[in-house]
Amino acid sequence: MAAGTALPVTALPVPLSGRFKGSFAYFTIKDRLPQILTRTIDTLHRHKNEFFEEHGEKGVEAEKRAISFLSKLRNELQTDKPVTPLEDELPDTTLWNQYLDYQRNLSNGNGEPSWFQSPWLYVECYMYRRIHAALAQNPPIDNFDVFKEGKAQNFFESQGAIIALCTYFQELLKNIKDLDEKQLQEEFFKLLQVSLWGNKCDLSFSAGEDSSQKSSPLQCLEDMVPFILVNDMEKLWLLLKNAKNRKTDECKVRVDIILDNAGFELVSDFVVADFLLSSKLADEVHFRGKSIPWYVSDTTKNDFNWTIKQLQAANHMWMSRCGINWEGNLKKGVWVYHDHMFWTLPHDFSSMAEVAPDLYADLQKSNLLLFKGDLNYRKLTGDRKWEHTVPFHQALNKFHPAPLCSLRTLKSDTQVGLKPGQAEQIQASEPEWMISGKYGVVQFDPAL
Numbered sequence: 001m002a003a004g005t006a007l008p009v010t011a012l013p014v015p016l017s018g019r020f021k022g023s024f025a026y027f028t029i030k031d032r033l034p035q036i037l038t039r040t041i042d043t044l045h046r047h048k049n050e051f052f053e054e055h056g057e058k059g060v061e062a063e064k065r066a067i068s069f070l071s072k073l074r075n076e077l078q079t080d081k082p083v084t085p086l087e088d089e090l091p092d093t094t095l096w097n098q099y100l101d102y103q104r105n106l107s108n109g110n111g112e113p114s115w116f117q118s119p120w121l122y123v124e125c126y127m128y129r130r131i132h133a134a135l136a137q138n139p140p141i142d143n144f145d146v147f148k149e150g151k152a153q154n155f156f157e158s159q160g161a162i163i164a165l166c167t168y169f170q171e172l173l174k175n176i177k178d179l180d181e182k183q184l185q186e187e188f189f190k191l192l193q194v195s196l197w198g199n200k201c202d203l204s205f206s207a208g209e210d211s212s213q214k215s216s217p218l219q220c221l222e223d224m225v226p227f228i229l230v231n232d233m234e235k236l237w238l239l240l241k242n243a244k245n246r247k248t249d250e251c252k253v254r255v256d257i258i259l260d261n262a263g264f265e266l267v268s269d270f271v272v273a274d275f276l277l278s279s280k281l282a283d284e285v286h287f288r289g290k291s292i293p294w295y296v297s298d299t300t301k302n303d304f305n306w307t308i309k310q311l312q313a314a315n316h317m318w319m320s321r322c323g324i325n326w327e328g329n330l331k332k333g334v335w336v337y338h339d340h341m342f343w344t345l346p347h348d349f350s351s352m353a354e355v356a357p358d359l360y361a362d363l364q365k366s367n368l369l370l371f372k373g374d375l376n377y378r379k380l381t382g383d384r385k386w387e388h389t390v391p392f393h394q395a396l397n398k399f400h401p402a403p404l405c406s407l408r409t410l411k412s413d414t415q416v417g418l419k420p421g422q423a424e425q426i427q428a429s430e431p432e433w434m435i436s437g438k439y440g441v442v443q444f445d446p447a448l
């Protein structure tokens with residue numbers, strides 16, 4: 001599928017922004033992002049002794065410098081200062097500063113890009129990149145992940161749910177060969193829903209508050225079905241079945257999972273990936289993670305490997321069985337982990353073909369791209385104030401590397417592809433429906 005040329009931004013709805021007072025973007029930038037920065041500063045304070053033990057005085061000085069970087073950032077944000085160019089020498093610095101120039105041109109003289117005037121997607125991504133710079137520019141704590149504690153806590157506090165899921169899945173594997181097609185499809189749909197609702201467990205949305213999965217993830221699936229606003233699971237099943245029937249020895253069936261949050265959600269994504277291989281619906285699963293700590297709970301390579309190790313070391317036989325099998329998949333090369341700087345740039349996905357042609361070309365080799373979470377949905381649709389009935393295909397704005405599906409719980413006020421009247425009906429009874437995390441979509445685009 002050749003990359004079409006995205007529409008000019010002037011032909012698209014405006015981006016969500018803090019300039020719209022009272023919007024969720026405004027509330028996030030005014031209240032929730034400063035909260036996240038404050039928690040990040042507290043985390044550094046609480047690790048002062050560890051930095052001293054590990055690095056001596058140099059570690060404490062670096063911690064002080066990082067804290068002053070973050071305090072300055074919080075002040076810039078809260079007083080709507082202009083967005084400033086990055087001064088670090090990291091691999092993506094030039095792309096970030098080119099994007100700032102692009103934003104300057106867009107505002108064509110109506111003042112400098114700033115926290116409350118610029119697109120929400122831009123300034124929120126920029127905040128996380130500045131948090132990364134605050135650490136990266138202060139060796140010897142430059143490799144410290146300020147979000148690690150929260151991600152690990154989410155994993156440990158979701159133990160009950162993880163045990164329930166691993167136990168259920170290992171039982172399923174025992175008799176997967178006896179399942180008929182209908183039963184296999186049912187199991188696939190169950191595990192997709194666990195992965196969808198696992199997306200509720202994200203720390204940037206809860207501004208760092210605990211968001212672990214407490215209850216058993218398989219209990220309440222039936223009750224949650226009405227909260228799935230777009231349910232394209234049948235289309236996924238058909239696509240995978242057709243791909244399997246067309247398969248020859250040369251062309252393998254490959255599914256890519258563009259990951260979101262570590263913790264329970266990542267385990268639920270591993271289960272989907274294992275099911276795809278064990279049911280022979282796919283031959284390879286490629287995981288796409290983040291190159292730097294991102295949106296508090298997003299999965300980095302360290303989180304990916306740590307989670308597999310934790311499962312293996314667990315004193316629960318089905319958890320450790322999963323961990324052992326999944327490490328085996330990585331060793332065999334039927335599971336592959338990748339990261340790419342594009343996923344932690346401010347660009348929405350309609351510019352991937354131009355900004356990261358290597359990544360776009362790699363995604364084109366996949367039979368199906370599963371995009372997890374709300375931020376990915378915002379980047380798929382440009383984080384714009386779309387009419388709710390605009391087709392998903394149109395909102396993708398020519399981003400069609402391969403058939404794709406978003407598994408997203410709604411945590412921000414943008415949603416397309418709904419039926420006429422569907423949004424109005426929910427709005428009447430639940431005005432917070434787009435930001436409560438209670439509703440979700442499994443939204444497919446065939447990329448034809």
Ligand SMILES: O=P(O)(O)OC[C@H]1O[C@](O)(CO)[C@@H](O)[C@@H]1O
Binds near residue numbers: 202260295376411
């Ligand atoms: O982890 P997810 O599902 O991408 O959600 C992260 C979400 O946090 C928020 O930025 C809220 O701060 C959402 O708008 C954002 O998309």
Ligand SMILES: [Mn+2]
Binds near residue numbers: 295298375
């Ligand atoms: Mn996330």
